[in-house]
Amino acid sequence: MTIIEGKATQQDMKKSRIPFEYRDYCAQLLIPLNKCRGETFYLPWKCETERHAYEKCQYDDFKRRMKEQQAAKAEEED
Template sequence: MGGLNSTYKGPLPDTEGPILFDPMLGFPEGRKVRKMHVTEDEMASAMIEQEYRNYCTHKLIDLHSCFQKNFPMNWRCHHEKHEYLNCSYEDQILRFKEYERERRLLDRQAKKEARAKRLAAEELHE
């Protein structure tokens, strides 16, 4: 109960659409470039499903190869599993931060537009 009252009323970024703001906005020295460590061909040959093809795929491939090498004693792959889960967690945190950054920039843009509209209305009344 009360979920409707506590929802965010401001503009929300479109998660499926393109990025609206310059990714370098607010980063004077630039940002660290994220790169894929494996190619599409390597992911296809490792039979990685589409939903798992992300920046942590190289860790997932290592985990799968460890599972194959150590079967049926897969507990020996705890280090690879930990690395993959940690990479996935960090990737998700980065995506959360990007979403939050986009939301705040949309909020900032809406406030600037409202202020400009208010100032224009004040000039008309004078």
């Protein structure tokens, strides 16, 4: 149940069979989550830590992209 620090490489994602649409900023957290899910037969209470870390990363990434979009829109209006 360790969380990988840094970014997942293309080889890591290919080895872990991560679909292309999930190979994003948070893919390094999806690898241990999927591993945990596979080992515990997708029991929802078994991988809470990994799932929470992945969902928080997705949320933080969404907020970051929205800030960038608002900044670009504000810059465009000036």
